[in-house]
Amino acid sequence: MPNLKPTTSIYNAVINALSRAPGNRLKFAQKAEKYLMEMHRRSAKGEKEVQPDVRTWAAVLRSWAMSRAPDAAENAERVLDQLEDMHLKGETPIRPNYVCYTTVMGAWGHSRRHDALDKMEAILLRMEDHFTKTQEADMRPNTVSYVTAIDAFVRRNDRNAAKRAQATVDRMMKLSSMKLGHVRPTRIVFNTLIHAWSKSKESEAAQRAEEIFKWMEAQYQAGDYLVRPDDVSLCAVLNAWANQADSNGAYRAQQIFDHMQSLSLEQRGFHISIMMPNIVIKAIARSGDVDAVSRAEDILIRLENDFLFDRSTLRPDVTTYSSVINCCAYFRHNAGKAEALEVALRTFRKLCDMDGDKPNNITFGTLFKAISNLMPQEDEQRETLTRSLFDKCCEEGLVDPFVLSQIRAASPQLFEELIEETGGKLGPKSFMDPSNIEQILDNIPTEWSAYVLD
Structure with a gap:
C-alpha cells in the first residue's frame, strides 16, 4: 500500500510487536527505541500524526524490560528518565504513568545488580508519594505495581525478603486507610505475601503465613470478598509449614488441611484440590519422624477410599503416589526400613494398576x-x-x-x-x-x- 502514511497507531503496533516477539530481544529493544526517536524527530518537524504517546513510551520500556540484557533495567530507567526530562522541559506533553513506572520496576526486579531491589522500591515509593500529594490517577500505583515489588523480593530470596514484602503490604494498607484513593490490598497481594513468608528462613515464617491466612478468612466471613482466600492461599500456607517440617510443621500442615476439609464449600469459599494433601505428604516426608511413612500412607489410603465411595471428588494423582514413595525414600530410622520399602513398592504397584495416571x-x-x-x-x-x-x-x-x-x-x-x-x-x-x-x-x-x- 504505497500511499499508506505512518501514524502513531502504526508505529505503536510495530513497537508493541517488537516488545513481545521471541528471538533476539536485545536487538528488538534497540530497534523499538530507534523507532521512538524517529517518531520524536518527525513530530518535531511538524508531522503531528506520528507524535509518540504514552503507549509508545510504555512499549519501548517493555521492550527493554523484556530484553534479557544484563543492563536491561539501566536502559529501561534511562528511557524513563529521558521522558521525564523531556516533559519537564516542555518538549513533549507526554509524561510517564503508572504503567511506565511499574514496567521499570519489573526490570529492576529481574536485575542482578546488588542495589536492584532498592531501585525498584524507590520507584514505588515515588509513585506513592506523588499520588498522596496530588491524587493524579495516572500516577497511582496499582495492584500489579505492588505484586511486582513483592514478587521481586521473593525471587531474590534475600534474607529480609519476607520482611520487606510485609512492610510493603503494611504500607499499602496504611495508604488505603487514608481514603485518598490508594488501592487496597486484595487477595492476589496477600497470596503473594503468604508465598514470601513460605519461602522465608525466619523461625516465625510459617506462623506469619498462617496469621495472614486466618485474617483473610475472618475478613471473608465478615463479608469482604476482595480478600477471600482461595486454593492458592491455602497451598502457600501448607508450603510454609512444609518448609519448617522438622519443627512440628508437618503436624501443623496436616491439622490445617484437615480443618479446611471439614468446612463446607460456603464456609471455605473455595474447592479443595489434590495439591493440598500432596503438600501435606511432602511435609511429612521432610519431618523425619519415625511414623512419617505410616502417616503418609494413611493419607493416601483415606484419599483412595473417600474417592472410591463418593465421599470426596479428590482423586490421588501421580504426585500423591510419588510423594508417598518419596517419604519412604527419605526414611532414615534403621528400625522400620523394611516396612518403608514395602510401603514404597506397594504404593508403586497401586499406581501401576490405576486407570489414568501412571x-x-x-x-x-x-x-x-x-x-x-x-x-x-x-x-x-x-x-x-x-x-x-x-x-x-x-x-x-x-x-x-x-x-x-x-x-x-x-x-x-x-x-x-x-x-x-x-x-x-x-x-x-x-x-x-x-x-x-x-x-x-x-x-x-x-x-x-x-x-x-x-
Whole structure:
C-alpha cells in the first residue's frame, strides 16, 4: 500500500510487536527505541500524526524490560528518565504513568545488580508519594505495581525478603486507610505475601503465613470478598509449614488441611484440590519422624477410599503416589526400613494398576532412591529388583538423568554395564563423573526416554 502514511497507531503496533516477539530481544529493544526517536524527530518537524504517546513510551520500556540484557533495567530507567526530562522541559506533553513506572520496576526486579531491589522500591515509593500529594490517577500505583515489588523480593530470596514484602503490604494498607484513593490490598497481594513468608528462613515464617491466612478468612466471613482466600492461599500456607517440617510443621500442615476439609464449600469459599494433601505428604516426608511413612500412607489410603465411595471428588494423582514413595525414600530410622520399602513398592504397584495416571520418570527415580536407601547392599534381592524395575522404566520410555543417578546408587553394577554398553570407559575415579550419565543418555535407544517429563 504505497500511499499508506505512518501514524502513531502504526508505529505503536510495530513497537508493541517488537516488545513481545521471541528471538533476539536485545536487538528488538534497540530497534523499538530507534523507532521512538524517529517518531520524536518527525513530530518535531511538524508531522503531528506520528507524535509518540504514552503507549509508545510504555512499549519501548517493555521492550527493554523484556530484553534479557544484563543492563536491561539501566536502559529501561534511562528511557524513563529521558521522558521525564523531556516533559519537564516542555518538549513533549507526554509524561510517564503508572504503567511506565511499574514496567521499570519489573526490570529492576529481574536485575542482578546488588542495589536492584532498592531501585525498584524507590520507584514505588515515588509513585506513592506523588499520588498522596496530588491524587493524579495516572500516577497511582496499582495492584500489579505492588505484586511486582513483592514478587521481586521473593525471587531474590534475600534474607529480609519476607520482611520487606510485609512492610510493603503494611504500607499499602496504611495508604488505603487514608481514603485518598490508594488501592487496597486484595487477595492476589496477600497470596503473594503468604508465598514470601513460605519461602522465608525466619523461625516465625510459617506462623506469619498462617496469621495472614486466618485474617483473610475472618475478613471473608465478615463479608469482604476482595480478600477471600482461595486454593492458592491455602497451598502457600501448607508450603510454609512444609518448609519448617522438622519443627512440628508437618503436624501443623496436616491439622490445617484437615480443618479446611471439614468446612463446607460456603464456609471455605473455595474447592479443595489434590495439591493440598500432596503438600501435606511432602511435609511429612521432610519431618523425619519415625511414623512419617505410616502417616503418609494413611493419607493416601483415606484419599483412595473417600474417592472410591463418593465421599470426596479428590482423586490421588501421580504426585500423591510419588510423594508417598518419596517419604519412604527419605526414611532414615534403621528400625522400620523394611516396612518403608514395602510401603514404597506397594504404593508403586497401586499406581501401576490405576486407570489414568501412571508412574512417570520422577516416580521411577524416587523408587530407585528408596531401594538404595532402604535395602542393604548385600541383599541379593536389591540387584534383582533394581534390574527388573529398570527394564520396566525403559519399556515405559522414562529413563532420564534423575533415574540414572539413582540407578548408580542402587546398582553400581548395572550402571557400569550401561556405561560399557554405550561405548564408555570406566576409570577408577570416573564413576561419579556427570558425563557418564550424559553419555548413557546420548547412546541408549531413543524409545527408552520417549515419555520423560521435563
